[in-house]
Amino acid sequence: MNNEQQLNQIEMSIEQAKKEIELKDMLIKMDNNPEWKKLILDGYFRDEAARLVLLKADYGVQDEQVQKDIIKSIDAIGYFRRYLATIMQRGYTAENALRSDEETREELLSEAL
Numbered sequence: 585m586n587n588e589q590q591l592n593q594i595e596m597s598i599e600q601a602k603k604e605i606e607l608k609d610m611l612i613k614m615d616n617n618p619e620w621k622k623l624i625l626d627g628y629f630r631d632e633a634a635r636l637v638l639l640k641a642d643y644g645v646q647d648e649q650v651q652k653d654i655i656k657s658i659d660a661i662g663y664f665r666r667y668l669a670t671i672m673q674r675g676y677t678a679e680n681a682l683r684s685d686e687e688t689r690e691e692l693l694s695e696a697l
Contacts, residue, residue: 587696594689601678601685608675611668633661 614620639645640654 587692591689591692591696594685594692598682598685598689601682604671604674604678605682607671608678611671611675629661629665633658636661 615625636654636658640651640658645651645654
């Protein structure tokens with residue numbers, strides 16, 4: 585791979601890292617928003633999850649299809665929470681990659697001169 589190809593690849597990596605960091609920063613901003621905290625963090629991840637777990641154990645709600653629906657709802661909460669955690673992790677990883685890619689880009693540019 586020649587210098588120009590490496591530089592193009594680094595530039596694409598830098599742009600991708602910036603997008604990942606932007607998403608992480610948006611999520612951090614949302615985590616600090618009281619409405620987000622009340623609606624999603626407390627209301628959905630805690631209160632709705634607890635309600636569904638209690639509903640699953642309710643003797644009056646033992647129909648097989650209802651139980652499957654409850655499990656799907658519980659899984660959905662977990663998947664959404666994992667999605668948000670993945671955004672955060674990818675953002676932090678991208679910050680490290682960005683620093684490295686920017687250093688590599690500078691080296692490639694200085695070699696080209």
